Amino acid sequence: MLSATIPSTSLVASRLGLGTASLHHLLTSGQRLRLLETAYDQGFTHFDTAPLYGEGLAERTLGSFLSNGHRNRVTVSTKVGITASALPELLPPWMYCEKAVDAALRRLGFAWQRPRRRNLSLRDVEKSFTKSLRNLRTDAVDILFVHEPSSSEIPSIAGLADWLRLQKTAGRIRYTGLAGSASECVAIIREVPDAFDILQVEDSLDGREADAIIRAGLPLQITYGYLRLKRHHDNSAGAIADPRQCIKGALARNTHGVILVSTRSVSRLEQLASSATNWSASHDS
Numbered sequence: 001m002l003s004a005t006i007p008s009t010s011l012v013a014s015r016l017g018l019g020t021a022s023l024h025h026l027l028t029s030g031q032r033l034r035l036l037e038t039a040y041d042q043g044f045t046h047f048d049t050a051p052l053y054g055e056g057l058a059e060r061t062l063g064s065f066l067s068n069g070h071r072n073r074v075t076v077s078t079k080v081g082i083t084a085s086a087l088p089e090l091l092p093p094w095m096y097c098e099k100a101v102d103a104a105l106r107r108l109g110f111a112w113q114r115p116r117r118r119n120l121s122l123r124d125v126e127k128s129f130t131k132s133l134r135n136l137r138t139d140a141v142d143i144l145f146v147h148e149p150s151s152s153e154i155p156s157i158a159g160l161a162d163w164l165r166l167q168k169t170a171g172r173i174r175y176t177g178l179a180g181s182a183s184e185c186v187a188i189i190r191e192v193p194d195a196f197d198i199l200q201v202e203d204s205l206d207g208r209e210a211d212a213i214i215r216a217g218l219p220l221q222i223t224y225g226y227l228r229l230k231r232h233h234d235n236s237a238g239a240i241a242d243p244r245q246c247i248k249g250a251l252a253r254n255t256h257g258v259i260l261v262s263t264r265s266v267s268r269l270e271q272l273a274s275s276a277t278n279w280s281a282s283h284d285s
Contacts, residue, residue, distance in 0.1 A: 001043030001277050007219035007256050009175055009197060011142060013075045015251060016276045017046030018269075019224060019262035023061060024054025024095070026264050032057075036065040038266050040074070042273035048200070048222075048260055050079040050147055051132060052116075055088040055095045059135035067137045077143035077200075078132045079179060080125045082116055120146075120156040122163055133172070140172050143198055145179035151187040161195040177222075182212040190216075198222060200260070205249045224260035226250040243268070244275040251279050 001014050018039045026032045036047070047065075049058045059078065066076065088095035119128060129144065144167065149157055167173045177198035178185040185199045200222040203210035210223050226246050250259045259276075263269050 001273055003045065004256055004258065006198065006221050006258060008221065011075060011175060011198075013046035013258050014044050015258060016044060016247070016272060017048055017222070017258045017260045018044045019260040020047065020049040020058035020062060021053045022262045022264050023058045024092075027096075029061060029064070032061045033065055035264065035266055035269065036062065038269055039273075040065075040070060042270055043277065044273065045073065046075045046077075046258055048077045049136075050082070050145075051084045051128060051135075052079075052082045052147065055092070056084040056131075056135060057092055057095070059132055063135050063137035071138055075142040076136065076138070077145060077177070078129075078136065078141050079145040079147035080128045080132075081118060081120055081147035081149065083119050083124070083128050118153070120153060120160065122159065125160060125163065129167070129172070140174070142173075143175045143177050143200075144173040145177040145198075145200060146196075148180040149178050149184060149188055151184050151191075154188055154191045157188055158192045158195070161192060164195060179222075182210045186212050186216045186218075200224065203250075203253070204228070205246065205253065208253075210254075219256065220254040221257045222260060223250065223254045223257065224262075226259065227261060227263075244271060247272055247275045248279045251276060 001016060003012050003014050005012050023032050023035065026035060047062055049062050051059060053059070062076070066074070088098060119125065133139065133141070144164070146157060146160070164176045168176070175197040176195065177200055178188060178196050179200040180202070182201035182203070185201055189196055189199070198221050199213060199218065201210050201213060202225040203223040204225055210220055213220055227243055247259065247261070261272055263272070
């Protein structure tokens with residue numbers, strides 16, 4: 001798989017990156033590590049995680065993978081702003097029980113989700129990031145994102161600017177970023193200029209949400225969401241197009257950055273990597 005230098009940075013990463021939001025759906029550590037190792041073997045060199053994913057389980061599993069001789073060969077991003085819930089983080093079986101109950105309620109037509117508290121105070125962000133580094137078994141990450149930021153939080157996000165610069169100086173992060181809605185990210189960087197280097201935004205081939213980035217005169221750096229099932233007004237999931245064609249369309253849309261994909265299937269991972277490699281070869285010739 002070809003790599004690319006993420007626009008406006010010196011960060012080199014594979015054209016497809018692996019998001020770990022669904023990693024906890026694999027129930028054993030062996031299965032989770034096998035998925036990460038397969039991704040690496042297939043040419044993935046960028047891995048994105050967050051405390052929210054699997055209530056810390058994704059970060060801890062990625063940390064085990066990194067400690068197996070991979071840290072200096074890959075780029076890693078994590079996030080602040082939404083932390084893991086204390087009890088599910090401490091007891092993963094409790095997390096799986098909660099998710100099973102949630103799935104059962106959804107099948108009955110009831111939507112319930114644990115309320116999430118935003119944590120953007122300096123104290124909370126420092127505590128969260130320090131725990132993330134410990135979970136990841138590393139002294140630094142390549143990108144630290146504010147997770148799903150909202151323009152209503154601009155005062156709090158602006159208050160993090162000096163702290164973020166300090167983390168760079170201390171060598172704990174290489175780049176700062178915002179990860180979430182393209183329109184929200186654009187609104188924030190207009191009010192908090194020079195604080196963030198990378199925008200990681202949700203996009204789709206039909207909705208083209210990331211056009212908000214382009215209209216702002218900025219390059220597409222990291223995009224995600226192309227394989228996500230869209231829900232109709234009756235809460236049923238629509239059928240997704242051929243994932244191989246979807247990835248090709250995403251690569252053609254985000255021509256110089258990274259496309260994040262997330263899957264729990266080794267065979268799907270291999271399929272996506274093959275599609276990216278074939279697309280790269282056809283456009284490189």
